[in-house]
Amino acid sequence: MHPEARTTPKLRSEIKASPLTQAALAKQYNVSRLTIRKWQNREEMTDKSHRPDTLHTTLTEAQEWLVVELRKTLLLSLDDLTHITQEYINADASRSGIDRCLRRHGIANLAVMKRELYGEDPPPKKVFKDYEPGYIHIDIKYLPKMPDEKEHQYLYVAIDRASRMVCLAIYPDKTAASTADFLSKVEQRFPIKVQYVLTDNGKEFTDRFTRKGERDPTGKHKFDKACERIKAEHRLTKPRHPQTNGMVERFNGRISDLLQTTRFASSNELAEAIKHYERLYNHCIPQKALGYKTPIQALKEWQKKKPDLFKKKAYDLSGLNTRKVRPSGRGGH
Numbered sequence: 001m002h003p004e005a006r007t008t009p010k011l012r013s014e015i016k017a018s019p020l021t022q023a024a025l026a027k028q029y030n031v032s033r034l035t036i037r038k039w040q041n042r043e044e045m046t047d048k049s050h051r052p053d054t055l056h057t058t059l060t061e062a063q064e065w066l067v068v069e070l071r072k073t074l075l076l077s078l079d080d081l082t083h084i085t086q087e088y089i090n091a092d093a094s095r096s097g098i099d100r101c102l103r104r105h106g107i108a109n110l111a112v113m114k115r116e117l118y119g120e121d122p123p124p125k126k127v128f129k130d131y132e133p134g135y136i137h138i139d140i141k142y143l144p145k146m147p148d149e150k151e152h153q154y155l156y157v158a159i160d161r162a163s164r165m166v167c168l169a170i171y172p173d174k175t176a177a178s179t180a181d182f183l184s185k186v187e188q189r190f191p192i193k194v195q196y197v198l199t200d201n202g203k204e205f206t207d208r209f210t211r212k213g214e215r216d217p218t219g220k221h222k223f224d225k226a227c228e229r230i231k232a233e234h235r236l237t238k239p240r241h242p243q244t245n246g247m248v249e250r251f252n253g254r255i256s257d258l259l260q261t262t263r264f265a266s267s268n269e270l271a272e273a274i275k276h277y278e279r280l281y282n283h284c285i286p287q288k289a290l291g292y293k294t295p296i297q298a299l300k301e302w303q304k305k306k307p308d309l310f311k312k313k314a315y316d317l318s319g320l321n322t323r324k325v326r327p328s329g330r331g332g333h
Contacts, residue, residue, distance in 0.1 A: 038091035
Protein backbone atom coordinates (compact mmCIF):
# COMPACT_ATOMS: atom_id res chain seq x y z
CA MET A 1 0.00 0.00 0.00
CA HIS A 2 1.04 3.60 -0.61
CA PRO A 3 2.10 5.19 2.72
CA GLU A 4 -0.47 7.98 2.23
CA ALA A 5 -3.34 5.62 1.30
CA ARG A 6 -6.53 6.44 3.23
CA THR A 7 -8.20 3.04 2.74
CA THR A 8 -7.14 -0.53 3.51
CA PRO A 9 -8.00 -3.64 1.45
CA LYS A 10 -10.62 -4.51 4.09
CA LEU A 11 -12.28 -1.09 3.85
CA ARG A 12 -12.16 -1.27 0.06
CA SER A 13 -14.01 -4.60 0.14
CA GLU A 14 -16.64 -3.05 2.42
CA ILE A 15 -17.03 -0.15 -0.01
CA LYS A 16 -17.48 -2.51 -2.98
CA ALA A 17 -20.08 -4.61 -1.16
CA SER A 18 -22.03 -1.72 0.37
CA PRO A 19 -25.51 -0.81 -0.99
CA LEU A 20 -25.08 2.83 0.08
CA THR A 21 -24.75 5.67 -2.43
CA GLN A 22 -21.33 6.99 -3.40
CA ALA A 23 -22.05 10.24 -1.55
CA ALA A 24 -22.97 8.37 1.64
CA LEU A 25 -19.90 6.14 1.42
CA ALA A 26 -17.60 9.10 0.78
CA LYS A 27 -18.94 10.78 3.92
CA GLN A 28 -18.75 7.56 5.98
CA TYR A 29 -15.13 6.81 5.07
CA ASN A 30 -14.00 10.46 4.74
CA VAL A 31 -12.72 10.07 1.18
CA SER A 32 -13.71 11.53 -2.18
CA ARG A 33 -16.48 10.12 -4.39
CA LEU A 34 -13.80 9.40 -6.99
CA THR A 35 -12.11 7.04 -4.51
CA ILE A 36 -15.41 5.29 -3.79
CA ARG A 37 -16.08 4.88 -7.51
CA LYS A 38 -12.56 3.55 -8.07
CA TRP A 39 -12.90 0.70 -5.56
CA GLN A 40 -16.48 -0.11 -6.59
CA ASN A 41 -15.23 -0.70 -10.13
CA ARG A 42 -12.10 -2.66 -9.16
CA GLU A 43 -11.89 -6.43 -8.84
CA GLU A 44 -8.60 -6.35 -6.92
CA MET A 45 -8.54 -4.47 -3.63
CA THR A 46 -4.78 -3.85 -3.67
CA ASP A 47 -3.01 -0.84 -5.19
CA LYS A 48 -2.07 -1.13 -8.84
CA SER A 49 1.49 -1.79 -9.90
CA HIS A 50 3.69 1.15 -10.89
CA ARG A 51 4.69 -0.56 -14.12
CA PRO A 52 4.55 1.72 -17.19
CA ASP A 53 1.10 2.25 -18.67
CA THR A 54 0.65 1.13 -22.25
CA LEU A 55 -1.40 4.24 -23.03
CA HIS A 56 0.30 7.54 -23.83
CA THR A 57 -1.82 9.30 -21.23
CA THR A 58 -5.10 8.84 -19.36
CA LEU A 59 -5.37 12.52 -18.37
CA THR A 60 -7.65 14.98 -20.11
CA GLU A 61 -6.31 18.42 -20.99
CA ALA A 62 -7.96 19.96 -17.92
CA GLN A 63 -6.67 17.18 -15.65
CA GLU A 64 -3.14 17.55 -17.01
CA TRP A 65 -3.29 21.30 -16.32
CA LEU A 66 -4.28 20.56 -12.73
CA VAL A 67 -1.43 18.03 -12.26
CA VAL A 68 1.07 20.60 -13.55
CA GLU A 69 -0.39 23.25 -11.21
CA LEU A 70 -0.06 20.91 -8.24
CA ARG A 71 3.58 20.20 -9.08
CA LYS A 72 4.46 23.87 -9.47
CA THR A 73 2.63 25.19 -6.43
CA LEU A 74 3.17 22.37 -3.91
CA LEU A 75 6.51 20.97 -5.21
CA LEU A 76 5.22 17.43 -4.66
CA SER A 77 7.38 14.36 -5.23
CA LEU A 78 6.35 12.04 -8.07
CA ASP A 79 5.00 9.44 -5.62
CA ASP A 80 2.96 12.00 -3.68
CA LEU A 81 1.69 13.59 -6.89
CA THR A 82 0.68 10.16 -8.22
CA HIS A 83 -1.23 9.36 -5.04
CA ILE A 84 -3.09 12.69 -5.03
CA THR A 85 -3.87 12.44 -8.76
CA GLN A 86 -5.34 8.94 -8.34
CA GLU A 87 -7.25 9.99 -5.21
CA TYR A 88 -8.78 13.26 -6.42
CA ILE A 89 -8.37 13.67 -10.19
CA ASN A 90 -8.21 10.43 -12.19
CA ALA A 91 -8.28 7.02 -10.52
CA ASP A 92 -6.73 5.35 -13.59
CA ALA A 93 -3.73 7.66 -13.92
CA SER A 94 -0.40 5.81 -13.72
CA ARG A 95 2.87 6.90 -12.15
CA SER A 96 4.66 6.59 -15.47
CA GLY A 97 1.95 8.58 -17.26
CA ILE A 98 2.25 11.39 -14.73
CA ASP A 99 6.05 11.30 -15.07
CA ARG A 100 5.69 11.73 -18.85
CA CYS A 101 3.31 14.64 -18.25
CA LEU A 102 5.88 16.36 -16.03
CA ARG A 103 8.62 15.81 -18.62
CA ARG A 104 6.48 17.28 -21.39
CA HIS A 105 6.08 20.44 -19.32
CA GLY A 106 9.75 20.60 -18.31
CA ILE A 107 9.10 20.10 -14.59
CA ALA A 108 10.29 16.51 -14.05
CA ASN A 109 13.35 17.44 -11.97
CA LEU A 110 12.12 18.61 -8.57
CA ALA A 111 15.63 19.51 -7.36
CA VAL A 112 16.10 21.88 -10.31
CA MET A 113 12.70 23.48 -9.67
CA LYS A 114 13.62 24.15 -6.03
CA ARG A 115 16.99 25.65 -6.97
CA GLU A 116 15.34 27.93 -9.55
CA LEU A 117 12.77 29.01 -7.00
CA TYR A 118 14.94 29.38 -3.91
CA GLY A 119 18.56 29.50 -5.13
CA GLU A 120 21.06 27.11 -3.57
CA ASP A 121 19.17 26.61 -0.31
CA PRO A 122 15.41 26.93 0.29
CA PRO A 123 14.60 29.70 2.79
CA PRO A 124 13.47 28.60 6.25
CA LYS A 125 9.72 28.29 6.35
CA LYS A 126 7.91 31.04 8.24
CA VAL A 127 5.95 29.29 10.94
CA PHE A 128 2.57 30.80 11.72
CA LYS A 129 1.15 30.35 15.18
CA ASP A 130 -1.53 27.70 15.35
CA TYR A 131 -4.93 29.33 15.04
CA GLU A 132 -8.44 28.00 14.88
CA PRO A 133 -10.57 28.83 11.81
CA GLY A 134 -11.71 32.44 11.84
CA TYR A 135 -8.40 34.32 11.55
CA ILE A 136 -8.64 35.93 8.10
CA HIS A 137 -5.84 37.55 6.08
CA ILE A 138 -7.02 40.11 3.48
CA ASP A 139 -5.05 41.74 0.68
CA ILE A 140 -5.67 43.46 -2.67
CA LYS A 141 -3.93 42.58 -5.93
CA TYR A 142 -3.63 44.76 -9.04
CA LEU A 143 -5.08 43.05 -12.14
CA PRO A 144 -3.88 43.65 -15.71
CA LYS A 145 -6.25 45.56 -17.97
CA MET A 146 -8.32 43.35 -20.25
CA PRO A 147 -8.87 44.16 -23.97
CA ASP A 148 -12.46 45.32 -23.33
CA GLU A 149 -11.62 47.48 -20.30
CA LYS A 150 -10.80 51.18 -20.09
CA GLU A 151 -9.29 50.85 -16.60
CA HIS A 152 -7.68 47.96 -14.78
CA GLN A 153 -9.46 46.31 -11.85
CA TYR A 154 -8.41 44.87 -8.49
CA LEU A 155 -8.60 41.37 -7.07
CA TYR A 156 -9.58 41.23 -3.39
CA VAL A 157 -8.25 38.14 -1.61
CA ALA A 158 -9.21 36.70 1.79
CA ILE A 159 -7.65 33.53 3.22
CA ASP A 160 -8.39 31.71 6.46
CA ARG A 161 -5.13 31.00 8.30
CA ALA A 162 -6.14 27.60 9.73
CA SER A 163 -7.82 25.98 6.72
CA ARG A 164 -6.34 27.99 3.79
CA MET A 165 -9.90 28.53 2.50
CA VAL A 166 -9.98 31.53 0.15
CA CYS A 167 -12.58 34.04 -1.01
CA LEU A 168 -11.95 36.11 -4.16
CA ALA A 169 -13.78 39.08 -5.68
CA ILE A 170 -13.00 41.65 -8.38
CA TYR A 171 -13.64 45.37 -7.78
CA PRO A 172 -13.11 48.42 -10.03
CA ASP A 173 -11.31 50.37 -7.29
CA LYS A 174 -9.32 50.13 -4.07
CA THR A 175 -11.42 52.12 -1.59
CA ALA A 176 -12.73 51.86 1.96
CA ALA A 177 -16.25 51.28 0.61
CA SER A 178 -15.06 48.33 -1.50
CA THR A 179 -13.02 46.75 1.30
CA ALA A 180 -16.02 46.99 3.62
CA ASP A 181 -18.24 45.40 0.97
CA PHE A 182 -15.71 42.63 0.40
CA LEU A 183 -15.57 41.80 4.10
CA SER A 184 -19.36 41.39 4.01
CA LYS A 185 -18.96 38.94 1.11
CA VAL A 186 -16.31 36.99 3.03
CA GLU A 187 -18.56 36.77 6.07
CA GLN A 188 -21.43 35.50 3.89
CA ARG A 189 -19.40 32.93 1.93
CA PHE A 190 -17.29 31.43 4.70
CA PRO A 191 -19.11 28.90 6.92
CA ILE A 192 -16.87 29.96 9.83
CA LYS A 193 -17.36 32.86 12.22
CA VAL A 194 -14.82 35.56 11.33
CA GLN A 195 -13.07 36.49 14.59
CA TYR A 196 -9.90 38.31 13.48
CA VAL A 197 -9.03 40.18 10.28
CA LEU A 198 -5.42 41.00 9.37
CA THR A 199 -4.70 43.71 6.75
CA ASP A 200 -1.90 46.07 5.80
CA ASN A 201 -1.94 49.78 6.66
CA GLY A 202 -3.32 51.07 3.36
CA LYS A 203 -5.88 53.87 3.54
CA GLU A 204 -8.51 51.52 2.10
CA PHE A 205 -8.21 49.53 5.37
CA THR A 206 -7.34 52.04 8.07
CA ASP A 207 -6.99 55.70 9.06
CA ARG A 208 -3.92 54.86 11.11
CA PHE A 209 -1.74 57.12 8.95
CA THR A 210 -2.49 60.80 8.23
CA ARG A 211 -0.52 63.73 6.84
CA LYS A 212 0.60 64.42 10.39
CA GLY A 213 2.02 60.92 10.79
CA GLU A 214 1.04 57.69 12.51
CA ARG A 215 -1.76 57.53 15.09
CA ASP A 216 -4.09 55.02 16.67
CA PRO A 217 -6.99 54.08 14.36
CA THR A 218 -10.09 56.14 15.18
CA GLY A 219 -12.52 53.26 14.72
CA LYS A 220 -14.59 55.42 12.35
CA HIS A 221 -13.09 54.02 9.14
CA LYS A 222 -15.60 52.12 6.95
CA PHE A 223 -13.57 48.91 7.11
CA ASP A 224 -13.28 49.13 10.90
CA LYS A 225 -17.04 49.65 11.04
CA ALA A 226 -17.52 46.57 8.85
CA CYS A 227 -15.34 44.54 11.23
CA GLU A 228 -17.37 45.83 14.16
CA ARG A 229 -20.64 44.78 12.49
CA ILE A 230 -19.52 41.15 12.26
CA LYS A 231 -17.85 41.26 15.72
CA ALA A 232 -14.34 40.72 14.30
CA GLU A 233 -11.17 42.29 15.67
CA HIS A 234 -9.22 44.25 13.02
CA ARG A 235 -5.47 43.74 13.29
CA LEU A 236 -2.83 45.58 11.24
CA THR A 237 0.54 44.42 9.97
CA LYS A 238 3.64 46.22 11.22
CA PRO A 239 4.38 49.34 9.14
CA ARG A 240 6.84 48.61 6.32
CA HIS A 241 6.64 44.87 7.05
CA PRO A 242 4.23 43.48 4.40
CA GLN A 243 5.71 39.99 4.90
CA THR A 244 3.62 39.82 8.09
CA ASN A 245 0.73 39.04 5.73
CA GLY A 246 2.86 36.49 3.87
CA MET A 247 0.19 33.79 3.64
CA VAL A 248 -2.02 35.85 1.36
CA GLU A 249 1.05 37.16 -0.51
CA ARG A 250 1.99 33.56 -1.41
CA PHE A 251 -1.52 32.91 -2.68
CA ASN A 252 -1.28 36.07 -4.79
CA GLY A 253 1.83 34.55 -6.35
CA ARG A 254 -0.29 31.66 -7.60
CA ILE A 255 -2.76 34.10 -9.12
CA SER A 256 0.17 35.87 -10.81
CA ASP A 257 1.22 32.57 -12.38
CA LEU A 258 -2.30 32.08 -13.72
CA LEU A 259 -2.35 35.59 -15.19
CA GLN A 260 1.08 35.18 -16.81
CA THR A 261 0.37 31.83 -18.46
CA THR A 262 -3.20 32.31 -19.67
CA ARG A 263 -4.67 34.69 -22.26
CA PHE A 264 -8.01 36.31 -21.49
CA ALA A 265 -10.11 37.92 -24.20
CA SER A 266 -12.34 39.93 -21.86
CA SER A 267 -13.00 40.95 -18.28
CA ASN A 268 -15.82 38.40 -18.11
CA GLU A 269 -13.45 35.63 -19.16
CA LEU A 270 -10.96 36.68 -16.48
CA ALA A 271 -13.70 36.83 -13.84
CA GLU A 272 -14.87 33.33 -14.80
CA ALA A 273 -11.30 32.00 -14.55
CA ILE A 274 -10.87 33.57 -11.11
CA LYS A 275 -14.16 32.06 -9.94
CA HIS A 276 -13.11 28.65 -11.29
CA TYR A 277 -9.71 28.87 -9.60
CA GLU A 278 -11.30 29.73 -6.25
CA ARG A 279 -13.47 26.61 -6.41
CA LEU A 280 -10.56 24.49 -7.59
CA TYR A 281 -8.27 25.74 -4.83
CA ASN A 282 -10.84 25.34 -2.04
CA HIS A 283 -12.30 21.99 -3.04
CA CYS A 284 -9.85 20.11 -5.28
CA ILE A 285 -6.21 20.98 -4.53
CA PRO A 286 -4.76 19.26 -1.45
CA GLN A 287 -2.40 21.46 0.55
CA LYS A 288 0.90 20.09 1.86
CA ALA A 289 0.58 22.31 4.95
CA LEU A 290 -2.79 20.65 5.67
CA GLY A 291 -1.46 17.09 5.43
CA TYR A 292 -2.52 16.82 1.77
CA LYS A 293 -6.11 17.73 2.55
CA THR A 294 -8.07 20.34 0.64
CA PRO A 295 -9.14 23.51 2.49
CA ILE A 296 -12.75 22.33 2.61
CA GLN A 297 -11.71 18.95 4.03
CA ALA A 298 -9.70 20.73 6.71
CA LEU A 299 -12.73 22.90 7.54
CA LYS A 300 -15.02 19.89 7.79
CA GLU A 301 -12.62 18.25 10.25
CA TRP A 302 -12.58 21.45 12.31
CA GLN A 303 -16.38 21.53 12.25
CA LYS A 304 -16.50 18.05 13.79
CA LYS A 305 -14.05 19.07 16.54
CA LYS A 306 -15.32 22.58 17.26
CA PRO A 307 -18.79 23.21 15.79
CA ASP A 308 -19.14 26.42 17.81
CA LEU A 309 -16.62 28.07 15.44
CA PHE A 310 -19.10 27.72 12.57
CA LYS A 311 -22.30 29.52 11.68
CA LYS A 312 -23.38 27.07 8.94
CA LYS A 313 -22.42 23.70 7.49
CA ALA A 314 -19.27 23.41 5.37
CA TYR A 315 -20.06 21.65 2.07
CA ASP A 316 -17.49 19.75 -0.01
CA LEU A 317 -17.99 20.52 -3.71
CA SER A 318 -15.06 18.40 -4.88
CA GLY A 319 -15.06 16.74 -8.26
CA LEU A 320 -13.03 17.99 -11.20
CA ASN A 321 -14.59 20.85 -13.12
CA THR A 322 -13.64 20.14 -16.72
CA ARG A 323 -13.79 23.75 -17.83
CA LYS A 324 -10.69 24.23 -19.97
CA VAL A 325 -8.05 26.79 -19.03
CA ARG A 326 -5.66 26.91 -21.97
CA PRO A 327 -2.07 27.83 -21.17
CA SER A 328 -0.42 30.27 -23.55
CA GLY A 329 2.67 32.41 -23.82
CA ARG A 330 3.39 35.16 -21.31
CA GLY A 331 1.71 38.49 -21.78
CA GLY A 332 -1.07 39.25 -24.25
CA HIS A 333 -3.80 39.66 -21.63
